[in-house]
Amino acid sequence: MxxxxxxxxxxxxxxxxxxxxxxxxxxxxxxxxxxxxxxxxxxxxxxxxxxxxxxxxxxxxxxxxxxxGRPVHGIQFEADGSVLQEIDFGVNRGKFPHGLLIxxxxxxxxxxxxxxxxxxxxxxxxxxxxxxxxxxxxxxxxxxxxxxxxxxxxxxxxxxxxxxxxxxxxxxGVAIDRRWLLADLELADSGPEDRIRMFLAPAGLLGLFPYGKRVWRVIADAGPIDPEIPRRDPTGEEMFHMLCSRSGLDWKLTKVHWLSEFRINExxxxxxxxxxxxxxxxxxxxxxxxxxxxxxxxxxxxxxxxxxxxxxxxxxxxxxxxxxxxxxxxxxxxxxxxxxxxxxxxxxNQNPLIRFFRRRILPYIVGLAPIRKEAVNRLSEVDVEYCEGPLAQNERDRWIGRRCPDVPWGDDGVSIYDLFKGTGCTVIRLGSGARDESMWGRVISAAGPDAIAIDAVDSEGKITEEARPFARSLAVDSGTIVIVRPDYYFGPVSSDIDGILSWFTALKHL
Missing domain, CATH: 3.50.50.60 (FAD/NAD(P)-binding domain)
Known part of the structure; x- marks a missing residue:
């Protein structure tokens, strides 16, 4: 060996x-x-x-x-050739798009x-x-x-x-007893290519995902699996007919790139x-x-x-x-x-009541501002947090275990994520007040050899101008030390040096 x-x-x-x-x-x-x-x-x-x-x-x-890829700006729900509702992802004020179709x-x-x-x-x-x-x-x-x-x-x-x-x-888990079809189709005059389109047809759901250059990913529910019919990929004609009939729109197919059938397991x-x-x-x-x-x-x-x-x-x-x-x-x-x-x-679900809910009630619900915001956060996965785990055992720290937000660092287009150049934790001091320099040194030492230290303290001991948007996003005062984990979730965000040192000890000796 x-x-x-x-x-x-x-x-x-x-x-x-x-x-x-x-x-x-x-x-x-x-x-x-x-x-x-x-x-x-x-x-x-x-x-x-x-x-x-x-x-x-x-x-x-x-x-x-x-x-x-192509940034995605929203999701449209459509039926019978008209738009029922749209989830607009809103203005992107950070470095990263809400989603990238690629x-x-x-x-x-x-x-x-x-x-x-x-x-x-x-x-x-x-x-x-x-x-x-x-x-x-x-x-x-x-x-x-x-x-x-x-x-x-x-x-x-x-x-x-x-x-x-x-x-x-x-x-x-379970296998879903339905047949799903997938295709990449090139369509002429296919409409806006910055949003996902979902067609809610009586025959079943059909989704369109734009890849750009008039190429669209098409995914469609083809109904229950018939055990008597062998598994097979769809034809281009079959997918195009399904697209036209379920969308209620006229399309022109110019090229078929890929066709496939798949089954869903959970x-x-x-x-x-x-x-x-x-x-x-x-x-x-x-x-x-x-x-x-x-x-x-x-x-x-x-x-x-x-x-x-x-x-x-x-x-x-x-x-x-x-x-x-x-x-x-x-x-x-x-x-x-x-x-x-x-x-x-x-x-x-093809139950008439569920179909009515899907076409008439659901689009209204997802159009409500709080629901829309929650849906966008869930889709883009910025709502994922680790506030209950062993690395978040501090009830007084409201940031520990949460995602580090994408906010500017200065006003020249730099994001806080551009500063994460190390392979360990990132340690950020927002203004002085954290007792003294020796304590700051202890925090850096505890963070380990792979950590990056950012000292955002100006000549007067205040938070530097470039770091203020980040500090405001956390609603913290001068003298706060921020620990960002290597996966860009927060460790301690605190002025309690002993608590921060204890967190690093726990990280190494769980």
Whole structure:
């Protein structure tokens, strides 16, 4: 058996690629393999939501994605050729769009290049065949007969995960007994390409997602599965007829790019962490595509896991820190599964009362300002927080565990997210008053060697001008120290130095 490496990532979809990037930039020796001989040229997911763009930005700048995508500004609900209601995402005052319509294969290409820039290449045509786990290592057997020893194995190999199956872990849940069709169609004179369009037809839901250059992702409910009819992909004519009949509009089809049929499963494992083997992304949870949150939830799994695993591998924290990956991300996956499943069932139900609700009542409800705001926040995943976990045990701190907002740092277009250049925590002092310089030094020291310190104190001891928008967004006074975790959620936001030091101690010695 060959000598040990630190981490093997199994699967080179978005989850595996982000995991490998985040580990590599933290100096962890990582290897990533994928059974497919070539990257897929097909596109499953269609949207990168705001929170994913935020957490990726320090390692993969948002501009790399926007160069290949199109910002989405809203969702229209339509029926019989007219607009019933529109959820306008509102004016974007930050660096990141509420959502970016970008085919998954382009997202993967950007991530693959970013990983290559970190000095790591995906090994394709290489599958994990089996493995055994000891107290300190995972012994992996590959499909070519090679055996290798790793400190950790990350199962990011999708819904049919080999890693999960080798663990013997069940994947409880349900299969939705309906046929769904998917196509990428090029349409002439297709209307505005800055919003998602949902057609609420009696025959079933049909959604349109603009990719730009007149190419649209079409997804349609094709009704209950008939066990007597073999599974098959739709034809271009079938999809085009469905588009015209359900939208009530005239279209002109110029090209068919891709056609597929798929089935929806809703499943989640009970535990993500199994000693030195950890599951992430679709290997851990799969759900309805309603809301387009599957890939985004998986990317955020990867970001949450990677900084914690890096700390453990560098012996900067105990293995108990990895349990917070379970306690923080499992509830998020469960909430997405529940929310997307509820929406899917509302859209599929053919009961006359539900159909009336869907066409006449639901558009009115989502048009109400508070509901619209909640819907936008939920879609873009900026409402995700970790206020109940082991790293948020301070009831007096109202920010701990919450997302760091995207606010300007100065007035030259710089976002607070542009400052997150380190691989550890970011420590920000907003004005003086935190006792004395020696205490500030103790906080920086406690944050560890990978931390970045930002001293936003002017010559008079006040908060610097460029930092004031950030301070106002938190409603904090001069003398406050802000700790931002490596996944860009808040640690302590406080002037209590002893409390901050205690948090760092807990982080390292859970």
């Amino acid at each position: 060959e000598t040990s490496m630190s981490v093997l990532v199994c699967g080179a979809g978005p989850t595996g690629l982000v995991t490998a990037i985040e580990l590599a930039r933290r100096g962890i020796d990582v290897r990533i393999v994928d059974a497919a001989p070539e990257p897929s040229q097909l596109s499953k997911a269609a949207v990168l939501w705001r929170r994913s763009l935020e957490v990726l930005h320090p390692s993969v700048p948002v501009e790399r994605f926007t160069a290949h 085919p998954q294969n382009r997202t993967e290409a950007v991530l693959t290049q970013a990983l290559f820039d970190c000095g790591v290449q995906v090994e394709r045509g290489m599958a994990v065949k089996d493995f055994s786990v000891s107290r300190k290592h995972v012994d992996v057997c590959f499909s070519d007969g090679q055996r290798r020893q790793f400190s950790w194995l990350i199962g990011a190999d999708g819904a049919h995960s080999t890693v999960r199956k080798c663990l013997g872990v069940t994947f409880p 499943r989640q494992v009970d535990r993500y962490c199994h000693g030195r083997v950890i599951l992430a992304g679709d290997a851990a949870h799969i759900h309805s595509p309603a809301g387009g949150q599957g890939m985004n939830t998986s990317i955020q799994d990867a970001v949450n896991l990677s900084w914690k695993l890096a700390m453990v591998e560098k012996e900067q924290a105990s293995m108990a820190l990895l349990e917070t990956y379970q306690s923080e991300r499992h509830p998020v996956g469960a909430a997405v599964l529940q929310g997307s499943g509820r929406m899917l069932r509302i859209m599929m």
